[in-house]
Amino acid sequence: MGKRRIGILTGGGDCPGLNAVIRGVTKSAILQEGMEVIGFHDGFEGLVEERFSTLRLEDVSGILTTGGTILGTSNSANPFKWPVGEGEKRQYIDKSDDCMRLYEDLGLEALFCVGGDGTLSIGGRLAEKGARLIGVPKTIDNDIMETDMTFGFDTARSAATDAIDRLHDTAQSHHRVMLVEVMGRNAGWLALESGISGGGDVILIPEIPYEIEEIVSVVRKRSRFGKRFSIVVVSEGVKAADGQQQYQNQAEDPLRMRLGGVAHHLAAQIEDRSGVDCRVTILGHLQRGGRPTAFDRLLATRFSVGAMELFHRKKFNHMIAIQGTEMVGVPVEKVMNRQRTVPLDSHLIKSALCVGTSFGSNSVK
Numbered sequence: 001m002g003k004r005r006i007g008i009l010t011g012g013g014d015c016p017g018l019n020a021v022i023r024g025v026t027k028s029a030i031l032q033e034g035m036e037v038i039g040f041h042d043g044f045e046g047l048v049e050e051r052f053s054t055l056r057l058e059d060v061s062g063i064l065t066t067g068g069t070i071l072g073t074s075n076s077a078n079p080f081k082w083p084v085g086e087g088e089k090r091q092y093i094d095k096s097d098d099c100m101r102l103y104e105d106l107g108l109e110a111l112f113c114v115g116g117d118g119t120l121s122i123g124g125r126l127a128e129k130g131a132r133l134i135g136v137p138k139t140i141d142n143d144i145m146e147t148d149m150t151f152g153f154d155t156a157r158s159a160a161t162d163a164i165d166r167l168h169d170t171a172q173s174h175h176r177v178m179l180v181e182v183m184g185r186n187a188g189w190l191a192l193e194s195g196i197s198g199g200g201d202v203i204l205i206p207e208i209p210y211e212i213e214e215i216v217s218v219v220r221k222r223s224r225f226g227k228r229f230s231i232v233v234v235s236e237g238v239k240a241a242d243g244q245q246q247y248q249n250q251a252e253d254p255l256r257m258r259l260g261g262v263a264h265h266l267a268a269q270i271e272d273r274s275g276v277d278c279r280v281t282i283l284g285h286l287q288r289g290g291r292p293t294a295f296d297r298l299l300a301t302r303f304s305v306g307a308m309e310l311f312h313r314k315k316f317n318h319m320i321a322i323q324g325t326e327m328v329g330v331p332v333e334k335v336m337n338r339q340r341t342v343p344l345d346s347h348l349i350k351s352a353l354c355v356g357t358s359f360g361s362n363s364v365k
């Protein structure tokens, strides 16, 4: 009889800590269980296209501290909606049965899917077809349900905070309004927490529709008190009262629409109404790369070991999560197609308000 095997893939956007999870799962599986680990390349693409390799201890040595993912990833590959043909002949077919066949042929005892809600939702659908799924939550957006934190968030939060610190220098020297746009999709965690840590004067998050006059009044008020500069931290997914968001592209598939650029739109309006010079910095993918912080390395390693414990206890179709300080397993259906956004009664919002930060809204003061 061959060795017992598990599979692992990383899906969705890359984020710091993915390699720490690949290392943690592979080392625990080999050292604690004597198992073999199959790594699928480029997320679900590797599962559909049968691209995979065996991960040995030497393959995962030295990767704890590196960003990205040694397995590669894809944020568009979906076995249930697989594109064939080009241009007008393009159609989408269901390749999930082929994936299940490969899963069986390889004799996998479980498939570890490391990803955000998209990856975990696809994994959940494969679980409905019989795959034994173990989920590990990653994303710099920190928007996965049932877990207090995802790995990758802390590194992105530090990068954004560092950028805000640097922008303060120019804002102060040139008496400008500096707008810094951060990622996060429809959740404001990244803007909120880096904004508080960096001492932003205005923080705009998707959960609180902004009013341009309110932002302008903060800028004016600060000038009156001798503070001739302001820092505005903008989440890429913010909405005005009409609910419109700013996208970089047009696409038929909503999953292919890319948020971004709203800070330019805001800067033009603030400059026009306040007469203060505005500049925009869009942090983009600088927030997603780089070495994971100590916190993210720890969380990623704890998640990997916790995920292996779920496997050991046969708690399949569960995602490992952190609640308080505890590692817990949560059913993946509680996570699928849902997003954890910032609750308006969050202590974070209260903290920001108490130190005089504005959310650019009359209704949250």
Ligand code: F6P
Pocket (backbone or CB within 6 Å): 013, 075, 116, 139, 140, 141, 183, 184, 185, 236, 258, 259, 288
């Ligand atoms: O979900 C992570 C994330 O970085 C979002 O914050 C951002 O909107 C999106 O991915 C960007 O995706 P892409 O790398 O495809 O441009």
